[in-house]
Amino acid sequence: MAMFENSDDSVVVIIGSGAGGGTLGNELAQKGVKVVCLEAGSRLTLADIKNDVGEMFMKLSWLDPRVGAGQLPAGFPAWICKTVGGTTVHWAGASLRLQAHEFKTLSTYGKVAGANLADWPISYGDLESYYEKAENKMGTTGTGGRPRLPGNNNYKVLEYGARKLGYAEVHTGNMSMNSEDYDGRPKCRQIGFCMSGCAIGAKWSTLYTEIPKAEATGNFEVRPDSMVVKINHDAGGKVTGVVYVDGSGNMHEQKARLVCVAGNSIESPRLLLNSASAKFPQGLANSSGQVGRNYMAHMTGAVYAIMPGEVSMHRGTQMAGIIKDESVHKPSRGFAGGYELETIPAFGFPGFPSYAKPGGWGREYAQDIEKYRNGAGLWIVGEDLPQETNRVTLSTAVKDKNGMPVAHVYYKDHPNDTAMRIHAWKQSTALYEAAGATKVYTRMPFPSTHNMGTCRQSASARDGVCNGYGQTHDVKNLFISDGSQFTTSAAENPTLTIVALAIRQADYITDQMNQRNI
Amino acid sequence: MQDDFELTRRQFLKLGGDAVFLSLVLGTGLAPLAKPAFAGEMKVLSDSDAKTLLAVSRTLFPHDNVEDGYYMNAVAAIDTKCAGDPKTLDMVKQAVRKLNAGLGKPFADAPEIARTNLLKTMEKSDFFALAYGETLNNLYGNPAIWKMFGYEGSSVEYGGYLERGFDDINWLPKA
Numbered sequence: 001m002a003m004f005e006n007s008d009d010s011v012v013v014i015i016g017s018g019a020g021g022g023t024l025g026n027e028l029a030q031k032g033v034k035v036v037c038l039e040a041g042s043r044l045t046l047a048d049i050k051n052d053v054g055e056m057f058m059k060l061s062w063l064d065p066r067v068g069a070g071q072l073p074a075g076f077p078a079w080i081c082k083t084v085g086g087t088t089v090h091w092a093g094a095s096l097r098l099q100a101h102e103f104k105t106l107s108t109y110g111k112v113a114g115a116n117l118a119d120w121p122i123s124y125g126d127l128e129s130y131y132e133k134a135e136n137k138m139g140t141t142g143t144g145g146r147p148r149l150p151g152n153n154n155y156k157v158l159e160y161g162a163r164k165l166g167y168a169e170v171h172t173g174n175m176s177m178n179s180e181d182y183d184g185r186p187k188c189r190q191i192g193f194c195m196s197g198c199a200i201g202a203k204w205s206t207l208y209t210e211i212p213k214a215e216a217t218g219n220f221e222v223r224p225d226s227m228v229v230k231i232n233h234d235a236g237g238k239v240t241g242v243v244y245v246d247g248s249g250n251m252h253e254q255k256a257r258l259v260c261v262a263g264n265s266i267e268s269p270r271l272l273l274n275s276a277s278a279k280f281p282q283g284l285a286n287s288s289g290q291v292g293r294n295y296m297a298h299m300t301g302a303v304y305a306i307m308p309g310e311v312s313m314h315r316g317t318q319m320a321g322i323i324k325d326e327s328v329h330k331p332s333r334g335f336a337g338g339y340e341l342e343t344i345p346a347f348g349f350p351g352f353p354s355y356a357k358p359g360g361w362g363r364e365y366a367q368d369i370e371k372y373r374n375g376a377g378l379w380i381v382g383e384d385l386p387q388e389t390n391r392v393t394l395s396t397a398v399k400d401k402n403g404m405p406v407a408h409v410y411y412k413d414h415p416n417d418t419a420m421r422i423h424a425w426k427q428s429t430a431l432y433e434a435a436g437a438t439k440v441y442t443r444m445p446f447p448s449t450h451n452m453g454t455c456r457q458s459a460s461a462r463d464g465v466c467n468g469y470g471q472t473h474d475v476k477n478l479f480i481s482d483g484s485q486f487t488t489s490a491a492e493n494p495t496l497t498i499v500a501l502a503i504r505q506a507d508y509i510t511d512q513m514n515q516r517n518i
Numbered sequence: 519m520q521d522d523f524e525l526t527r528r529q530f531l532k533l534g535g536d537a538v539f540l541s542l543v544l545g546t547g548l549a550p551l552a553k554p555a556f557a558g559e560m561k562v563l564s565d566s567d568a569k570t571l572l573a574v575s576r577t578l579f580p581h582d583n584v585e586d587g588y589y590m591n592a593v594a595a596i597d598t599k600c601a602g603d604p605k606t607l608d609m610v611k612q613a614v615r616k617l618n619a620g621l622g623k624p625f626a627d628a629p630e631i632a633r634t635n636l637l638k639t640m641e642k643s644d645f646f647a648l649a650y651g652e653t654l655n656n657l658y659g660n661p662a663i664w665k666m667f668g669y670e671g672s673s674v675e676y677g678g679y680l681e682r683g684f685d686d687i688n689w690l691p692k693a
Contacts, residue, residue: 050672050674051671051672051673051674051675052672054659150684150685151685152679152684152685153684153685153686153687156685156687156690157687157690160690160691188678188680189674189677189678189679189680190678190679190680190684191673191674191678191679192673192678192679192684193672193673193674199674200674307689308689309687309688309689309690310668310687310689311687312668312670312683314669314670315670315673315679315682315683315684316678316679316680316684316685348664348669348671349658349659349664349667349669350654350655350657350658350659352658352669353579353654353658354654354658359650361578361579361650362577362578362580362634363580363630363634365579366579366580366581369579369581369658369667370581370667372667372668372669373667373668435690
């Protein structure tokens with residue numbers, strides 16, 4: 001395992017070790033590029049992963065202060081991770097390609113009032129071969145000849161209702177969760193705690209795939225408990241290194257040939273804004289003023305139903321199946337873009353009483369809680385439209401323990417998002433009723449796990465922060481390597497696209513380094 | 519220019535169950551071990567206070583087949599908070615007085631419908647948020663009662679559900 005000096009200015013510094021940072025690090029290391037990956041969280045092993053929702057929430061989540069505003073929970077605007085492997089330790093595993101038209105939303109949907117729609121500077125065709133590489137890397141089911149997972153009870157209820165409603169594209173999904181032993185990892189045992197971390201490593205996470213593989217090359221060092229607070233640059237405007245605080249509170253500067261930011265869509269723009277200087281008073285890579293703007297979290301919501309017989313929805317893969325029929329763009333439904341319906345459980349107890357009807361109480365609700373065994377559930381995930389006012393800024397009131405302003409995250413639904421959610425609630429309710437539901441609860445989003453768009457890709461430097469490779473328009477040796485790059489959110493869970501973009505970015509960075517352009 | 523605000527308890531709690539769950543998890547962590555039914559004593563609250571609070575918890579989530587001791591874990595948690603914070607103690611004492619004054623007889627002796635209606639008028643109060651959150655967490659967060667509700671808890675030590683009924687649903691008609 002390599003160890004690099006703080007003074008070594010030949011290394012690529014990657015900030016964050018999740019889907020973007022962890023993948024990029026391994027891809028670069030495999031090509032012989034020296035990488036220092038700075039991760040704010042600590043490093044767990046599989047032995048640390050327990051089937052305990054509360055314990056794992058505490059171990060994995062980003063609990064440092066943030067300020068939520070608009071419709072977000074004030075103290076916990078988003079549910080993402082601070083640990084080696086980042087949110088890939090927590091993610092459900094759904095691995096869906098974006099649809100071709102979703103790279104061209106402005107061209108496809110036309111101008112939508114209040115939305116900051118734009119086409120991506122890349123097309124589906126640019127990413128197609130990288131999607132295939134990502135799926136093979138992650139062992140995604142239903143691709144590359146790998147079988148899909150078997151469906152659990154919660155899926156069977158979903159599938160039955162979906163067929164009754166006439167939905168056609170219903171299956172157990174494309175999951176980066178082994179349906180057969182793959183890449184030295186075992187097949188899924190239907191344990192049922194995917195989002196608390198997979199205790200056997202059947203679900204892909206950079207924690208036990210990309211990161212150890214990168215370490216084995218001798219070109220890669222991950223430094224846990226290393227919180228980057230600032231990116232430094234020289235008089236010419238090129239970045240030269242990063243300042244980070246280690247687990248003992250000591251500050252260091254790690255020099256760098258280039259810097260890749262992959263701290264998730266809240267921390268990445270926060271870091272660029274906190275790196276403001278005399279030369280870049282609005283923050284790094286922010287000549288467009290778009291850093292932090294167009295924050296997207298997907299249009300989400302959930303539906304829980306009480307069925308006539310036992311389901312035991314905690315048994316097996318949490319995101320065990322999907323309905324894709326509504327993911328198309330069909331304006332006759334009254335909104336642009338589309339959504340997916342994917343199973344989720346209620347995360348046990350006290351999850352079910354807390355989540356089925358937030359704030360619910362009384363005898364009728366208690367009686368429904370007593371029918372927990374008959375409960376079924378699904379999650380709605382659809383395209384939310386970028387809005388300039390949905391935005392990560394620096395809090396003027398709250399600082400973290402290093403004295404740095406924390407992220408202030410503002411989000412409100414666009415009317416398009418609201419119309420889509422109402423449609424999805426209605427369809428989901430009909431679905432469960434078609435399967436005999438005696439009660440259906442529809443609910444608003446959980447704290448967001450999908451965070452996108454705050455440093456978006458754009459063809460023109462005026463409209464966004466980075467180009468189609470994630471290279472910032474303003475600083476050529478500074479890259480955005482996570483979901484912040486997304487120009488629009490599309491309807492699909494974002495991880496597969498983050499991984500595909502990271503693989504593509506690694507090719508570009510290596511090529512540019514070889515050409516001495518960066 | 520921006521509407522920064524400190525997180526206040528009320529802003530957090532008005533989000534309902536999610537936020538209550540999160541605040542409890544963030545604040546204290548979940549009880550890692552199965553707690554038996556409560557069989558201890560109050561620290562600062564009187565037995566009469568405890569009886570009222572027990573009735574509050576039972577009114578919030580009435581399960582006739584769950585014995586009082588499991589609800590008393592919530593009351594004990596409120597008592598512990600009161601012991602650590604005089605303001606909370608004051609707030610709880612005041613609420614207990616209000617509950618017992620509102621129905622012409624002790625709250626605990628009133629019929630469920632009357633208790634429910636009175637609690638509805640207090641839904642926005644800090645007291646309600648406290649009682650609600652502690653009941654959710656201490657009643658339903660207690661692994662000792664999960665089986666009663668059909669929740670099976672940790673499964674990895676049993677090899678998951680791959681051979682233990684993950685797909686054993688038997689009541690759905692053939693599609």
